[in-house]
Amino acid sequence: MMxxxxxxxxxxxxxxxxxxxxxxxxxxxxxxxxxxxQQFVTWFFGLLVVELHLIEYPVRELAEVNKTSFLFEFLAFPIITIFFCIYFPQAAVAWKKVLYTSAFCTGLTIFEVVFVKYTLLISYIRWDWYVTWVSVYAALSLSYFFYKWYFKIKAE
Amino acid sequence: MNSDYIVIIALWIVLPIILFKVIPKDRIREALATLMFFQTLTWLFSTGLTYFGLLESPIRVFQEATRLSFTMEYLVFPTAAVLFQLKFPNNSAFVRRLLHYLFWVGVILSFMFLISSFTNIMGVTIDSLIRSFFNFIIELWLCRRYVLWLMNHPQLQRNYE
Structure with missing residues (x-):
């Protein structure tokens, strides 16, 4: 059995x-x-949501060390953020930027909801899909602002 | 309240203030890169060590969510790495640079020893100090290689006039 x-x-x-x-x-x-x-952010908030019993990851790697999702917080989400920032449509009009960010949030949320429903990778205790959506939006935007400041990228 | 938590709270107040005071404005990007890269290293190293039962921290902030000492790995060690990086004698001879490594690793190990003697924030034994000696030499070296490589970026090079 798989x-x-x-x-x-x-x-x-x-x-x-x-x-x-x-x-x-x-x-x-x-x-x-x-x-x-992005790791700077996810390490802290990943621990926080587990400690406050908002989210649970029943099946995870390094289960004895962390109750958080090491894969998502250490690797997956920071790498997604890389692509988000590098391909950000910097010169586009505002609504296109919002649409671009929303597409990332929606994609991630869909994956998460599917995992919640059909697997034991993640389960919501006191959480909902829209909280994921909003927090991903905030985290991605924050990273992008930091990236722009760090490399002194001027708005066009 | 347990005195260990007072120490943890004190660290979270004092160390950010120290960082804020010592980082010069024209090196803030370098300092942040050092801090964040070192966090990644301590995250990996401490996860591995804890997994194999070589590291423990009985009293910690996220008591349930993790067995790592969030305070030490996220704040204390990276702060030491920032100080190490900012004070690094760039153009000095090999012996001087080696002494710089040994001095800061000494600072970190002494701090670990004190913390384990007077609190339960970290359990430290002689063999874990010896392991930490090598770990921190490697981590500081990796961190320095990364920061030097990063600072080659055209937007990040400093003016030395």
Whole structure:
């Protein structure tokens, strides 16, 4: 019988590493700063939501050490943020930027809701899909502002 | 309230103030990169060490969510790394730079020893101090390599005029 949770986790680790190949060569320095700044946020908030019993990750790696999702907080979400920031439509009109950010939030939320419904990777205790959506929106925007400030990128 | 929590709260107040005071305005990006990269390293190292039962912290902030000492790994060690990086004698001879490494690793180990002697924030034994000695030398070196590489970016190079 297939162990669905561990197969998904493994695929995600693989996908995370493979995706690094698609970071443009001349953007590695930018990518590393984006990655680190998002970890700075997720390490803290990931622990907080578990400690306050808002979210639970029944099946996880390093289960004895953390009750959080190491994969999502250490690797997956910071890497997604890299792509979000590098391909951000900086010169576009405001509503396109909102749409771009919303697309990322919606994509992530859909994945999460599916995992909540059909797997033991994550379960909501006192949480809802829209809280995920809003917090992802906030985290992505925050990272992008930090990235712009860090590399002194001027608005066009 | 347990005195260990008072120490934890004190660390969370004092260390950010120290960071705020010592980081010069023109090196804030360098300092932040050091802080964040070192957090990533301590996150990985402490997770591994705790997993193999080589590190423990009985009293901690996120008592349930993790067995790592969030205060030490997220705040204390990265702060030490920032000080190490800011005070690094860039153009000095090898021996001087080596002494700089040994001095800051000494500071970190002494702090760990004190913390474990007077509080339950971290359990430290002689062998964990010896392991930490090598770990921190490696971590500080990696961190420095990363920051030097990052600072090669055209927007981040400092003016030395």
């Amino acid at each position: 162990n669905i949770e561990h197969t998904i986790l493994y695929s995600y680790y693989a996908a995370a590493f493979i995706s690094l190949r698609f970071i443009p060569r001349d953007k590695w320095r930018e990518a590393s700063v984006i990655f680190l700044s």
